[in-house]
Amino acid sequence: MGKKNPVLNFLIENGMYIVMLLIFVYFAASAPGFLTANNLARIPLQSAFVILIATGMTMVIITGGIDLSVGSVVAFTAVIFSIILKRYELAVPLAVLAALAAGSLSGVTSGFFVVKFRVPPFIATLAMMTIARGLARLFAQNTKIFIENPGIEKYSDFIMIKQVAVTEAIGIPYLVILMLAVVTLLGLVLMKTRFGRYIIATGGNEEASRLSGVNVNRVKFLVYVINAFLAAAVGIMMASKFMNGNPEFGVMWELDAIAACVVGGTSLMGGKGNIFKVLLGALLIGMLDNGLLIQGRSSEMIYIIKGIIILGAVIIDQIKER
Amino acid sequence: MSGSPDTALEMRGIVKEFPGVKALKDVTFSCVQGEVHGLVGENGAGKSTLMKVLSGVHPYPTYDGEIFIKGKLARFPGTREAERAGIAIIHQELNLIAELTVAGNMFLGREPVKRPFGVIDIKKMNADAQKYLSAFIMNLDPGTLVKDLSVGKQQMVEIAKALSINAKVLVLDEPTSALTETETACLFQVVRELKKQNVTMIYISHKLEEIFEICDRVTVLRDGETVGTQDIRDLDRDKLVSLMVGRDLTNLYPERAARIGDEVLRVSNLNVAHPFLPGERVVRDVSFSARRGEVLGISGLMGSGRSELVTALFGAFPADVRGEVFIEGRRVQLKSPRKAIRDGLALVTEDRKQYGLVLDMSVGENVTLACLDTISPMQWIPAKRELECIDKYLKELNIKAATHRVAVKTLSGGNQQKVVIAKWLANAPGILILDEPTRGVDVGARFEIYQIMNRLAEAGVCIIMVSSEMQEVLGMSDRILVMHEGRLTGEFTRAEATQEKIMACATGAAPAAHGRDS
Ligand SMILES: Nc1ncnc2c1ncn2[C@@H]1O[C@H](COP(=O)(O)OP(=O)(O)OP(=O)(O)O)[C@@H](O)[C@H]1O
Ligand SMILES: [Mg+2]
Numbered sequence: 001m002g003k004k005n006p007v008l009n010f011l012i013e014n015g016m017y018i019v020m021l022l023i024f025v026y027f028a029a030s031a032p033g034f035l036t037a038n039n040l041a042r043i044p045l046q047s048a049f050v051i052l053i054a055t056g057m058t059m060v061i062i063t064g065g066i067d068l069s070v071g072s073v074v075a076f077t078a079v080i081f082s083i084i085l086k087r088y089e090l091a092v093p094l095a096v097l098a099a100l101a102a103g104s105l106s107g108v109t110s111g112f113f114v115v116k117f118r119v120p121p122f123i124a125t126l127a128m129m130t131i132a133r134g135l136a137r138l139f140a141q142n143t144k145i146f147i148e149n150p151g152i153e154k155y156s157d158f159i160m161i162k163q164v165a166v167t168e169a170i171g172i173p174y175l176v177i178l179m180l181a182v183v184t185l186l187g188l189v190l191m192k193t194r195f196g197r198y199i200i201a202t203g204g205n206e207e208a209s210r211l212s213g214v215n216v217n218r219v220k221f222l223v224y225v226i227n228a229f230l231a232a233a234v235g236i237m238m239a240s241k242f243m244n245g246n247p248e249f250g251v252m253w254e255l256d257a258i259a260a261c262v263v264g265g266t267s268l269m270g271g272k273g274n275i276f277k278v279l280l281g282a283l284l285i286g287m288l289d290n291g292l293l294i295q296g297r298s299s300e301m302i303y304i305i306k307g308i309i310i311l312g313a314v315i316i317d318q319i320k321e322r
Numbered sequence: 323m324s325g326s327p328d329t330a331l332e333m334r335g336i337v338k339e340f341p342g343v344k345a346l347k348d349v350t351f352s353c354v355q356g357e358v359h360g361l362v363g364e365n366g367a368g369k370s371t372l373m374k375v376l377s378g379v380h381p382y383p384t385y386d387g388e389i390f391i392k393g394k395l396a397r398f399p400g401t402r403e404a405e406r407a408g409i410a411i412i413h414q415e416l417n418l419i420a421e422l423t424v425a426g427n428m429f430l431g432r433e434p435v436k437r438p439f440g441v442i443d444i445k446k447m448n449a450d451a452q453k454y455l456s457a458f459i460m461n462l463d464p465g466t467l468v469k470d471l472s473v474g475k476q477q478m479v480e481i482a483k484a485l486s487i488n489a490k491v492l493v494l495d496e497p498t499s500a501l502t503e504t505e506t507a508c509l510f511q512v513v514r515e516l517k518k519q520n521v522t523m524i525y526i527s528h529k530l531e532e533i534f535e536i537c538d539r540v541t542v543l544r545d546g547e548t549v550g551t552q553d554i555r556d557l558d559r560d561k562l563v564s565l566m567v568g569r570d571l572t573n574l575y576p577e578r579a580a581r582i583g584d585e586v587l588r589v590s591n592l593n594v595a596h597p598f599l600p601g602e603r604v605v606r607d608v609s610f611s612a613r614r615g616e617v618l619g620i621s622g623l624m625g626s627g628r629s630e631l632v633t634a635l636f637g638a639f640p641a642d643v644r645g646e647v648f649i650e651g652r653r654v655q656l657k658s659p660r661k662a663i664r665d666g667l668a669l670v671t672e673d674r675k676q677y678g679l680v681l682d683m684s685v686g687e688n689v690t691l692a693c694l695d696t697i698s699p700m701q702w703i704p705a706k707r708e709l710e711c712i713d714k715y716l717k718e719l720n721i722k723a724a725t726h727r728v729a730v731k732t733l734s735g736g737n738q739q740k741v742v743i744a745k746w747l748a749n750a751p752g753i754l755i756l757d758e759p760t761r762g763v764d765v766g767a768r769f770e771i772y773q774i775m776n777r778l779a780e781a782g783v784c785i786i787m788v789s790s791e792m793q794e795v796l797g798m799s800d801r802i803l804v805m806h807e808g809r810l811t812g813e814f815t816r817a818e819a820t821q822e823k824i825m826a827c828a829t830g831a832a833p834a835a836h837g838r839d840s
Contacts, residue, residue: 193703194694194701197691201683204682207677211638213692
């Protein structure tokens with residue numbers, strides 16, 4: 001706030017970008033192979049699934065909620081998608097619809113308990129997280145469900161999905177294009193539409209919003225559905241990419257998504273957040289993962305360093321608030 | 323280094339800038355030991371900001387200029403240090419923690435503890451709290467949770483808290499804006515008592531009668547500059563007002579040329595249950611009607627059920643509501659604010675921080691929050707149309723903000739209130755309910771709000787105004803309803819009404835001669 005130190009102010013205001021730049025420069029200098037077009041292109045691809053979830057998560061967090069269930073929903077929907085494909089002979093549209101519906105239903109359930117019974121979002125989605133994971137394991141009987149119908153690789157509907165998950169157009173993976181499209185769409189929804197405005201208002205002051213005629217219950221309900229729907233879409237793509245539905249997909253992804261939100265400046269108190277910044281936050285974490293791996297660090301070290309960076313990002317944000 | 327030995331504090335050449343606004347431009351201010359010093363000025367003049375500089379809320383290097391406490395240069399890096407130097411402030415916006423008890427709030431951060439484990443000594447804390455609370459002659463249990471208290475009682479807790487740190491200089495930033503007349507009288511008693519103990523007090527208020535009643539000297543700020551400091555005996559109301567607004571303003575309540583039309587609202591036998599106590603009612607058998615172009619005042623003491631009545635009409639009261647309500651002859655259900663808005667109602671709530679504004683959102687976003695349906699019938703919000711709407715109401719209500727993009731929480735109290743009103747005007751309601759519309763609003767802006775009310779009435783809007791300020795009710799209403807313990811105990815036309823008659827009904831002293839509830 002103070003005008004006395006413009007340099008410090010600038011550093012704090014642009015904290016995330018500066019940290020990102022520093023990390024980038026550091027890896028460029030110290031991790032051979034980091035600064036190649038091939039590797040750099042890999043970062044958004046590796047982060048794409050988490051980013052898709054993080055966009056929905058941003059909305060949930062802005063309303064003052066949290067969603068711990070999305071990682072499990074990814075696994076749950078991947079399993080359902082694979083089972084249907086396997087059992088019902090190439091019924092791709094049916095499989096997609098069923099998986100999306102199953103995913104959305106878990107969002108409906110979380111949202112319903114949050115809105116109707118005032119269950120704290122942390123609890124409601126924690127329950128959903130274990131339920132969805134349990135169902136995934138139950139349906140898959142604790143193994144991977146392989147999509148192995150003869151000829152499926154030639155089935156056009158499936159190929160389309162699979163292509164999104166694994167191939168590229170003009171050198172950019174379809175998945176990255178899809179991710180950017182979703183980020184842009186939801187980013188605009190948040191900034192430019194009535195629904196988005198209501199999300200921010202609800203998180204900022206629920207009672208004042210309600211008294212201004214905002215249907216806060218509907219807003220809170222819908223963000224959980226949207227988030228779960230995105231998780232379901234990710235589940236479908238995961239299954240297509242790996243040609244199986246694994247009940248252990250997406251473990252801890254909800255935490256990665258939340259970390260991306262927080263690094264991207266989303267306030268866990270609600271009322272504040274920007275999806276485009278969350279995209280940057282996720283890319284920052286992705287870059288960290290990528291660079292540390294190239295440096296040959298152990299996965300334990302990567303966890304620890306990531307944790308420290310997340311803390312640092314949040315502290316910068318706190319200082320900015322003052 | 324500065325002034326005579328009885329100068330308690332002196333502020334020289336204070337400059338304070340926020341991004342986009344220069345809130346204080348070279349302000350000079352000084353207090354004599356043991357005086358009650360009034361600080362007045364329009365909304366946004368910089369009164370609160372000046373006091374925040376004094377009390378370390380805006381810490382040392384974030385402002386320019388010098389502060390001397392008893393002649394010694396003081397540079398507070400925070401509120402703690404200011405408190406240690408004997409400066410306490412009661413902020414305009416309450417700063418209590420709702421989930422803590424009264425005592426817990428009073429001793430927050432300096433709770434008495436039991437050795438050896440450092441457990442909070444709740445008994446001692448409550449006893450200490452009781453000592454200061456009883457200075458108000460009010461029975462308030464120190465163990466009560468703050469969230470269960472009315473705004474008025476919460477304010478008293480703030481005051482007790484400041485007393486408990488043994489302040490030598492006590493800043494009261496609009497302390498009475500939410501107090502009843504009795505509570506205000508109690509506060510003044512305390513102020514006089516503290517004065518005897520040689521405590522210096524700085525008293526900010528928009529209620530000028532209070533300034534004349536309690537202050538020895540008064541300093542006027544305008545647009546971040548000191549207009550001057552004068553002895554209260556050399557001033558009268560009109561002189562003070564013209565110093566504040568920079569022009570003459572004699573008629574407080576503007577004339578209205580509204581034609582009172584057909585009945586738009588009819589309430590019959592409305593009952594509202596108590597939100598916690600089963601079997602109790604906060605509104606009992608209330609029936610009344612209101613007309614197009616009419617200003618209907620609702621008077622009564624705090625806790626008489628006025629706010630509950632209007633909140634229930636707006637579909638926002640969290641308890642069982644019985645009775646019939648007709649708008650333009652059509653029976654309506656009091657289901658939700660959303661529904662009420664569609665029926666043409668609008669409610670300017672009394673607590674703007676909690677119920678009126680989304681503090682982190684911008685001024686503009688707050689203005690359009692209730693009318694987004696009309697601005698963007700499809701989901702997309704057309705930026706240009708929204709901006710037109712915002713500009714229109716910022717101008718119409720003369721709201722002082724650097725731009726419409728700044729967070730509404732950075733506005734001065736009075737301007738925040740105008741933003742709440744703007745939000746509802748933007749919705750073009752047929753019935754506008756205002757609950758304490760001029761709380762914390764300066765004389766000039768108050769006049770503007772009255773003018774807006776008149777303009778709306780002239781345009782055929784039905785206005786219902788709940789107010790604790792007798793003068794305001796008498797000056798603005800065509801008709802006045804009085805409530806006592808949830809019942810309507812009186813109804814007067816403008817011509818019949820007098821302060822005495824209203825008070826008699828409000829305290830339950832008068833038989834319900836005009837009451838409709840029998
Ligand atoms: N934290 C802040 N950030 C930005 N601007 C601020 C901040 N605090 C105050 N201001 C601006 O400084 C000016 C002075 O505000 P201040 O609150 O001191 O007025 P005031 O005289 O106390 O008014 P009121 O009678 O309405 O309380 C206003 O224009 C206000 O918008
Ligand atoms: Mg103020």
